Amino acid sequence: MTINLAKGQRISLEKQDGGSLDYIEIGVNWGAIQKKGWLGGNKQVAVDLDASVGLFDAQGALVDTVWFRQLKSKCGAIKHSGDDRTGDTGGDDGQDNEVIQINLNQVPSNVASLGLILNSFSQQNFGEIPFAGIRIHNGKAGSGNVFATFDVANDPTFAGKVSMIMGSVYRHNGGWKFRSIGAAIPERELKSSLAAYSRDYAS
Template identity: 55%
Template structure:
């Protein structure tokens, strides 16, 4: 059963049947905004959310950024840019997924920070069924959900267009995950990364 993530909550990365989890996904799911069209009809407004991650070394220096413009890093793969969200309702799959193979990540990496930006400035609160989940599987297959954020229904995310989701970090040689769930005032990814470096490492 998935844990509903709370700020500062730590999660041990273990497989459902026991043993350390070496491969995981961070997925973001969201829908298009339903508005009013001409003559009282309805129309869907596309929403472009961007999931990204940044790796940092022991000196808190950024090593790699994996995002829609750079889909691959060492041991990290981004599923690709989704610029619309689900136009016909929730299909049950994530629109953007970042896959991490911890066995292939550079030994120099001590932390991996995951962030989310609303590219066109849509308020998180206005986006239908927006959520983030941490799971075992692939972009097209979910094997076991470990934890999730419900962005759409949590009032703390209202009025925001960017947030720091959480971080993977090494502790005594083992990887753990901490939920951060903090919104920022940043409008662009580069500014969100600067905020991460000054506040969340």
């Protein structure tokens, strides 16, 4: 059964039999902006969002970053599918635009949490984007094994913001948990967004 997460909810990353998940994929899906054209009708405006993950130690210090300019963590545990610069221009196609692959059992022991960040590269604010959400896959994205979903759109506090802390994957009692955060932040690029995560959520 897929869990539909609410903002602030925490879940254990466990299989139905109680065993810990050792591999997950976090997919991000979003839509292009619809605007009225000069001669009537709707015009699709591409949206370039960037999903990234910061690796943090227990004190909140940044250890490494996986993003569109570094598609693999130095430890090899985390990979990024690559940059999507348009979003779904024909409506929601049900597929993830960017996917972060995480081998949880290979994450170095000094890494206590993974901060999931979403930035609007072209500075289009989240209040204009028709839909955006994340899916946690137990296994490969597209396999149908969606463990949990989290809608990160349609919140009035997102208007005017171009950066967001989507969530956190963090160690807890020998296993891993996910926290749905969904906090739009005033920062405008990845470096300062990672600093905001470190300040408010990493420790």
